Amino acid sequence: xxxxAALLLMGPTGAGKTDLAIGLAERFPLEIVSVDAAMVYRGxxxxxxxxxxxxxxxxxxxxxxxxxxIESYSAARFLADAEVATxxxxxxxxxxxxxxxxxxxxxxxxxxxxxxxxxDPELRARLDARxxxxxxxxxxxxxxxxDPQAASRIHPHDAQRIQRALEVYELTGTPLSALxxxxxxxxxxxxxxxxxxxxxxxxxxxxxxxARRFDQMLEGGLIDEVHRLxxxxxxxxxxxxxxxxxxxxxxxxxxxxVPRSAAVQAAIVATRQLAKRQLTWLRAESGVSWxxxxxxxxxxxxxxQVTSAVAGGNPVTGYAVP
Numbered sequence: 001x002x003x004x005a006a007l008l009l010m011g012p013t014g015a016g017k018t019d020l021a022i023g024l025a026e027r028f029p030l031e032i033v034s035v036d037a038a039m040v041y042r043g044x045x046x047x048x049x050x051x052x053x054x055x056x057x058x059x060x061x062x063x064x065x066x067x068x069x070i071e072s073y074s075a076a077r078f079l080a081d082a083e084v085a086t087x088x089x090x091x092x093x094x095x096x097x098x099x100x101x102x103x104x105x106x107x108x109x110x111x112x113x114x115x116x117x118x119x120d121p122e123l124r125a126r127l128d129a130r131x132x133x134x135x136x137x138x139x140x141x142x143x144x145x146x147d148p149q150a151a152s153r154i155h156p157h158d159a160q161r162i163q164r165a166l167e168v169y170e171l172t173g174t175p176l177s178a179l180x181x182x183x184x185x186x187x188x189x190x191x192x193x194x195x196x197x198x199x200x201x202x203x204x205x206x207x208x209x210x211a212r213r214f215d216q217m218l219e220g221g222l223i224d225e226v227h228r229l230x231x232x233x234x235x236x237x238x239x240x241x242x243x244x245x246x247x248x249x250x251x252x253x254x255x256x257x258v259p260r261s262a263a264v265q266a267a268i269v270a271t272r273q274l275a276k277r278q279l280t281w282l283r284a285e286s287g288v289s290w291x292x293x294x295x296x297x298x299x300x301x302x303x304x305q306v307t308s309a310v311a312g313g314n315p316v317t318g319y320a321v322p
Contacts, residue, residue, distance in 0.1 A: 007306065009099045010035075010106055011198035011283060012275035013245075014210040015293045020198060021099040023103045024297055025059040031089045033062040033082060035100030035109075038244040040066040042072050043229065047246040049213070062096075066141075069241035070094055070234055075108045082109060101274075102236070107180070110193070114179040117171045124134035127163050129130055131242045136162055147175035153277055155270075161245060194300060194309040195238055195288045199279065210271050217246070245270050305308065 007030065011017050019030050036041075038048040042065045050064060064086040067073060082098070082105075089096045101283040117146055131139055144151035145229050146169050154161045159317065168176045200206045229235055237251055246267045253263035282288065289305055291298045 003262065005095060005309070006109075006193045007097045007194050007309070008035075008109070008195045009097060009198065010103070010108060010195065010285070010288070011293070012278040013049075013101050013204060013271060014202065014206065014213050014275065015198045016209075017029055017099050017101070017198050018055070019051070019288045020291075020299065021097055022051070022059040022303060024306060025097060026300060027303065030097040031062065031094045032059055032291070033085050033086075033089075033096050033098045034096050035066075035078075035105045036077075037073060037102040037105065038315045038317065039064040039100075040078075040245075041069045041241045044069060044225070044241060044244070044247070046217050046220050046225045046252075048081050049128045049217070065242075069229060069239060072240050076113055078102075078105045079081055079108050079113055085211055101278050103278055105283075108287075111180075114186065116168055116176075116179060120167060120171060120257065123167055123170060124163060127166060131159065131163075137167060141162075142166065142170075147177055150175060151178035153280065155273060155277070158243075174217060194305060195285065196291060196305060197282050197285070197288045198291045198293050198298070199282070200294050201292045202294070203266050207272055208302075209293075210275060211268055214246070214264070214271065222246070223250060223254065223260070227254050244275050 007024075007063055009017055009021050009024075025032055036048065038044060039050055040063060041048070044050075051059075051061060063078070063081055066081065086096050098106070100106075126138065132302065136159050137163050140151060140154065140156040143154070143162055143165050147165055150165045154165065156162075165176045168174075170177070200209065229242065229247070232252065237243060238250060242251055244246060249267035250263050250268055252258040253260055258266075291301055293302070
């Protein structure tokens with residue numbers, strides 16, 4: 001494979017990326033680097049669908065269990081951590097295989113990090129106060145006016161991302177999406193990559209997979225995991241960790257404010273919405289080879305893609321974008 005190359009395995013939540021990645025890592029000299037904004041948190045294992053200890057023994061993952069849930073994580077920190085991991089992997093003569101669903105992090109890998117203004121506590125306090133009066137959907141509507149591209153990728157109740165997008169616009173007068181698009185290529189740590197996207201061709205199949213996986217998380221003790229986090233007493237819905245999909249919807253239930261059935265349904269709906277946003281991001285990516293997660297030949301097709309890349313050939317595009 002071209003020196004400095006990397007493999008990107010992207011896809012919506014619940015598509016089966018981990019199993020495919022482990023299969024590839026066992027076949028080629030690859031090391032898996034997690035591209036997931038929630039797997040970085042220790043003690044948040046079930047709801048983030050972290051690989052089991054058995055799977056980690058087969059194929060160790062970089063960039064999971066990095067920090068405590070009380071801490072914050074950012075694209076800038078991910079980029080720094082990814083660069084460290086990439087150097088170590090290449091020093092061993094291996095190639096990094098970046099796997100996950102946090103599309104902002106994938107973009108950061110490829111395009112570098114935009115130079116954004118620091119947080120402004122006074123401005124954030126004003127935005128918080130306004131949101132308390134009008135609700136975050138109202139601020140999302142304002143964002144749609146000044147930065148429709150960013151608004152299309154941010155959920156109307158995603159307080160953290162709405163706040164940051166409006167903050168950047170007010171401080172710079174430039175939409176956040178425009179600043180990201182202008183990020184200098186020179187800052188990107190990767191130069192050559194094979195981009196694979198794994199997703200069902202049928203959106204209904206993805207919805208079924210999401211519901212089935214969430215049921216498995218519940219059977220595996222997800223609510224007990226959220227209870228343990230709540231019992232710490234130092235976490236709340238203002239923390240990035242607890243705003244992760246699934247945890248955010250179950251948090252009111254463990255507080256005793258929402259019935260279990262309503263919280264579970266809200267979590268499934270939120271996960272579907274996340275998957276939709278991830279697919280929106282992926283459709284905008286160029287040079288992606290799509291693999292149908294329901295195709296029994298997906299592993300063989302992925303092997304062909306990677307073999308072609310290792311040999312210096314050009315990967316063949318997969319099925320049509322869903």
